Amino acid sequence: MNNQPVKSENMKRMILLLVLPALFMTKSLASDYEKTMETTLEKMYRSTSPEELTGIANQFSRIAQAEADQWLPSYYAAFSYVRATYFGEMEAGEIHKYLDKAQNELTKVATTHSGESEIHALQAHIYQLRITDMSSGMKFSSLASESLAVAEQLNPDNPRVFYLKGMNIFHTPEAFGGGAEKAKPFLEKAAGIFATLAPENNLMPSWGAEHNAEMLSLCNSNE
Amino acid sequence: MKTVILFFCLLYGTLLVHAQATIIGKVVTQTGEPVPGANIFLENTYDGASSDSLGNFSFTTSESGRQVLMATFIGYKSWKEEIFPEGRVEIQIVLEERINSLDAVTITAGNFAAADETRASVMEPLDILTTASANADVMAAMRTMPGTQAATDDGRLLVRGGDAYETRTYIDGLVAAKPYFSKTPDIATRGRFAPSLFSGVVFNSGGYSAEYGQALSSVLVLNTNDLATEDVTGVSLMTIGGEMSRTKRWKNASLSLSGGYMNLGAYDKIFNSAVDWQEPVESVNGTAVYRHKTKSNGMVKGYLTADWGSLAYNVPDGQPDGLLQIKNNGGTVYSNFSYRDSFSEKSCYKVGISSTYEDNFIGLGEDQVDTRERNLETRVTVIHDLSEGIKLTWGVNETYHNYHQEYSEFQGNSYKTGFKDHLAGAFVETEVKFSKKLAVRPGIRSEYSSVIHTWNVAPRFAMALKTGEEGQLSGAFGLYHQTPQADYLKLRTDLGFEKALHYILSYQSGKVSSRLFRAEAYYKTYNHLITYQLNEYGLPAKLQNNGSGYAGGMDLFWRDRESMQGFDYWITYSWIHTKRKYQNYPEKATPDFISGHNFSVVGKYWVNQLSTLLGFSFTAASGRPYDKPDTPEFMDGKTEAWSDLSLNLSHIFYIGNQYSVLYCSVTNVLGNNTVLSYRPSSVADAQGNYTLIPVKRDLKRMVFIGLFLSF
Numbered sequence: 001m002n003n004q005p006v007k008s009e010n011m012k013r014m015i016l017l018l019v020l021p022a023l024f025m026t027k028s029l030a031s032d033y034e035k036t037m038e039t040t041l042e043k044m045y046r047s048t049s050p051e052e053l054t055g056i057a058n059q060f061s062r063i064a065q066a067e068a069d070q071w072l073p074s075y076y077a078a079f080s081y082v083r084a085t086y087f088g089e090m091e092a093g094e095i096h097k098y099l100d101k102a103q104n105e106l107t108k109v110a111t112t113h114s115g116e117s118e119i120h121a122l123q124a125h126i127y128q129l130r131i132t133d134m135s136s137g138m139k140f141s142s143l144a145s146e147s148l149a150v151a152e153q154l155n156p157d158n159p160r161v162f163y164l165k166g167m168n169i170f171h172t173p174e175a176f177g178g179g180a181e182k183a184k185p186f187l188e189k190a191a192g193i194f195a196t197l198a199p200e201n202n203l204m205p206s207w208g209a210e211h212n213a214e215m216l217s218l219c220n221s222n223e
Numbered sequence: 224m225k226t227v228i229l230f231f232c233l234l235y236g237t238l239l240v241h242a243q244a245t246i247i248g249k250v251v252t253q254t255g256e257p258v259p260g261a262n263i264f265l266e267n268t269y270d271g272a273s274s275d276s277l278g279n280f281s282f283t284t285s286e287s288g289r290q291v292l293m294a295t296f297i298g299y300k301s302w303k304e305e306i307f308p309e310g311r312v313e314i315q316i317v318l319e320e321r322i323n324s325l326d327a328v329t330i331t332a333g334n335f336a337a338a339d340e341t342r343a344s345v346m347e348p349l350d351i352l353t354t355a356s357a358n359a360d361v362m363a364a365m366r367t368m369p370g371t372q373a374a375t376d377d378g379r380l381l382v383r384g385g386d387a388y389e390t391r392t393y394i395d396g397l398v399a400a401k402p403y404f405s406k407t408p409d410i411a412t413r414g415r416f417a418p419s420l421f422s423g424v425v426f427n428s429g430g431y432s433a434e435y436g437q438a439l440s441s442v443l444v445l446n447t448n449d450l451a452t453e454d455v456t457g458v459s460l461m462t463i464g465g466e467m468s469r470t471k472r473w474k475n476a477s478l479s480l481s482g483g484y485m486n487l488g489a490y491d492k493i494f495n496s497a498v499d500w501q502e503p504v505e506s507v508n509g510t511a512v513y514r515h516k517t518k519s520n521g522m523v524k525g526y527l528t529a530d531w532g533s534l535a536y537n538v539p540d541g542q543p544d545g546l547l548q549i550k551n552n553g554g555t556v557y558s559n560f561s562y563r564d565s566f567s568e569k570s571c572y573k574v575g576i577s578s579t580y581e582d583n584f585i586g587l588g589e590d591q592v593d594t595r596e597r598n599l600e601t602r603v604t605v606i607h608d609l610s611e612g613i614k615l616t617w618g619v620n621e622t623y624h625n626y627h628q629e630y631s632e633f634q635g636n637s638y639k640t641g642f643k644d645h646l647a648g649a650f651v652e653t654e655v656k657f658s659k660k661l662a663v664r665p666g667i668r669s670e671y672s673s674v675i676h677t678w679n680v681a682p683r684f685a686m687a688l689k690t691g692e693e694g695q696l697s698g699a700f701g702l703y704h705q706t707p708q709a710d711y712l713k714l715r716t717d718l719g720f721e722k723a724l725h726y727i728l729s730y731q732s733g734k735v736s737s738r739l740f741r742a743e744a745y746y747k748t749y750n751h752l753i754t755y756q757l758n759e760y761g762l763p764a765k766l767q768n769n770g771s772g773y774a775g776g777m778d779l780f781w782r783d784r785e786s787m788q789g790f791d792y793w794i795t796y797s798w799i800h801t802k803r804k805y806q807n808y809p810e811k812a813t814p815d816f817i818s819g820h821n822f823s824v825v826g827k828y829w830v831n832q833l834s835t836l837l838g839f840s841f842t843a844a845s846g847r848p849y850d851k852p853d854t855p856e857f858m859d860g861k862t863e864a865w866s867d868l869s870l871n872l873s874h875i876f877y878i879g880n881q882y883s884v885l886y887c888s889v890t891n892v893l894g895n896n897t898v899l900s901y902r903p904s905s906v907a908d909a910q911g912n913y914t915l916i917p918v919k920r921d922l923k924r925m926v927f928i929g930l931f932l933s934f
Contacts, residue, residue, distance in 0.1 A: 051276070058262035058273040142452045173834070174834075
């Protein structure tokens with residue numbers, strides 16, 4: 001009978017021992033999200049192949065369906081398809097197919113997380129990329145500027161808002177009110193925010209800084 | 224105790240180093256084609272893979288027990304199956320096409336547009352503004368589309384053998400009862416609505432859906448813009464007048480106000496008009512456009528426009544050196560309010576009301592005709608997505624028409640005529656997509672007109688079949704009714720609906736945004752058309768639904784925006800054979816507004832260095848029949864073939880962030896001055912014969928210059 005307290009002491013320890021790994025395991029699922037996101041993001045930012053980026057988009061999309069309350073996985077699934085259009089040397093029809101896929105992913109979180117500035121910025125970028133011929137220019141650039149206005153309203157310090165605005169102007173012919181000179185103030189503002197405001201954490205969007213700097217140096221060399 | 228610990232350790236051990244199962248397989252379509260890029264995964268886990276270019280995939284998982292394997296790919300239904308991952312699991316996945324995907328078949332017979340977010344329409348507002356012959360008139364730009372008559376001396380849309388009244392214009396689904404400024408003899412009219420109001424134009428040249436009625440030939444559906452994008456002030460200075468506008472944008476609303484004044488007096492003096500103007504065309508107009516986006520993403524649209532105009536000119540009256548003065552002045556107020564929102568994700572509705580009030584005064588010599596018309600339409604339309612590929616649309620409308628006319632003879636009697644009509648309509652229509660390749664759209668419409676105490680029931684049917692990646696075959700069939708025109712109803716109301724039956728077969732290939740070819744064949748029969756005889760006063764008598772006729776033809780269309788950088792052009796050819804007995808025709812004949820062959824080319828070229836868009840349009844039409852009063856045969860004359868070459872340029876420049884346009888156009892550059900048609904004089908000469916008055920263009924060449932500033 002004397003053994004009893006000891007035994008119960010042991011029991012406690014044992015239970016603790018058994019429960020601890022279990023706790024650790026649940027904890028590991030949560031950080032699994034971050035870890036998987038991080039490694040997939042790393043892969044995405046490195047990849048320049050549309051096929052590979054499709055795979056990466058699918059990976060994000062898988063994370064999205066398992067983590068129903070996160071918006072970043074769907075956001076990055078959409079961005080992976082967007083990124084694919086940068087490198088593919090694609091014809092207009094092919095670009096639209098990728099953008100359809102991007103839109104499909106982004107739409108999944110567009111209403112549930114309508115307060116996220118980044119979602120509206122990416123939406124604007126998708127509209128911009130849809131301008132593959134003269135006839136669609138007016139429609140999509142006005143849709144893009146509507147989305148950018150919302151993005152700016154939700155977060156006036158979102159550097160991608162000014163980067164995308166600047167890019168739009170940069171690629172618009174001077175005759176239509178575009179050109180390097182007019183784009184410069186926007187790109188400069190974006191560069192300023194990119195340099196001073198780091199993303200909240202590793203998982204938050206960080207794209208655009210390099211291309212912004214590239215365009216800015218083109219603006220400066222033109223002078 | 225030890226055994227217990229061991230047991231748990233083993234349990235964890237098995238959990239942690241649980242044998243990794245491999246899932247391997249292939250994703251194919253129902254026809255066995257591999258699907259690359261599909262996403263295959265275990266539901267609610269991160270484990271999965273993408274299929275490669277041959278549709279193959281493989282991945283490992285440490286999950287065990289009952290799991291759900293899923294496969295997804297855009298344009299296909301998601302695939303699910305229960306599996307128990309253990310060892311090696313091989314699986315073949317067959318994906319079923321989603322019928323509502325973006326590249327699915329759309330019904331296009333008769334329809335000339337596909338305006339959605341990613342697809343371009345055949346005719347966009349910018350195209351209207353830059354078509355050389357159109358001079359920013361929606362209706363004139365539409366006359367470069369297949370199935371229409373060139374008839375520049377009329378100015379209205381004449382579609383596939385139909386008279387001008389057989390085409391109806393709808394704005395945001397609500398009727399615009401007076402889409403043209405008032406038409407007087409020999410003078411071409413133009414459309415009332417500015418093209419910049421609209422984001423999309425659907426021109427249906429036949430076989431249109433059950434949603435609409437009261438048009439024997441065709442409907443033109445104009446969809447207005449949503450919210451204005453930003454604040455802007457506009458000033459337009461033109462050789463025909465000036466306009467000012469101001470647009471204000473708030474977060475969820477926008478308001479635009481504009482007003483203008485037109486005076487064509489200078490043209491008469493400079494260009495030596497063929498028309499003997501007494502008072503040149505003069506008009507004022509004002510417009511307000513309001514938009515509000517509600518919290519639930521609904522859209523309130525309000526549009527109000529009012530104009531007042533006057534003109535007077537002399538025409539030969541048939542007597543030697545005799546002149547008849549035609550005067551016209553009048554005002555029109557049009558308003559259109561609509562609201563669209565959704566009940567749920569699967570169903571949405573549109574409600575709206577449109578109203579037209581017109582007070583129009585015409586002076587014919589010393590006689591005066593004053594016409595006051597009110598037209599009020601209320602409409603509700605509901606759309607349900609019943610299930611994958613099945614859409615149900617239904618709706619009701621009530622259209623009130625009040626017509627009042629007073630004819631006053633010079634120092635003589637005055638005669639009052641008029642009528643009221645309540646037209647009630649209801650329709651139901653389903654669109655069923657059996658697959659991505661085959662769609663059918665049966666529908667039925669029924670109407671009751673109170674003025675003629677008559678019901679009608681009209682079945683409609685359309686279908687489309689995809690024959691390849693870009694090719695598709697469409698067909699349509701439909702019965703169409705129209706209440707007799709006010710000119711007849713004011714005299715007697717024991718008449719019936721006029722009727723037309725359409726059969727359409729069309730083939731189209733290519734994409735609107737790059738290259739598109741379209742060929743459409745049609746056959747129409749007309750019945751119960753209004754016939755009459757002219758009495759001794761030249762007024763219709765013995766009105767009856769006794770007329771009939773037919774129209775058959777072929778329309779070809781080609782548009783290419785891709786082959787040459789910066790160059791965009793379209794070519795249209797329409798052939799038609801039609802005869803009808805209506806009005807006071809003694810026998811079936813081809814009406815005098817019909818050219819058997821109509822051809823047009825419209826081209827635009829963007830010159831980057833000059834920031835200028837250069838445009839041209841060429842239109843040619845074969846001769847039109849006319850009746851020589853001195854021969855016993857009816858409609859035995861034929862005018863000469865006619866052609867027109869018009870050029871324009873738009874130079875774009877910037878004031879701040881807003882672009883401004885300097886626009887210049889020359890219509891009929893070559894100065895062809897053929898007789899377009901002949902009109903019998905309204906008064907007989909001493910021998911009792913009516914002479915023929917040739918109708919030519921008002922201005923041989925017309926130069927138009929406009930400066931449209933925005934800031």
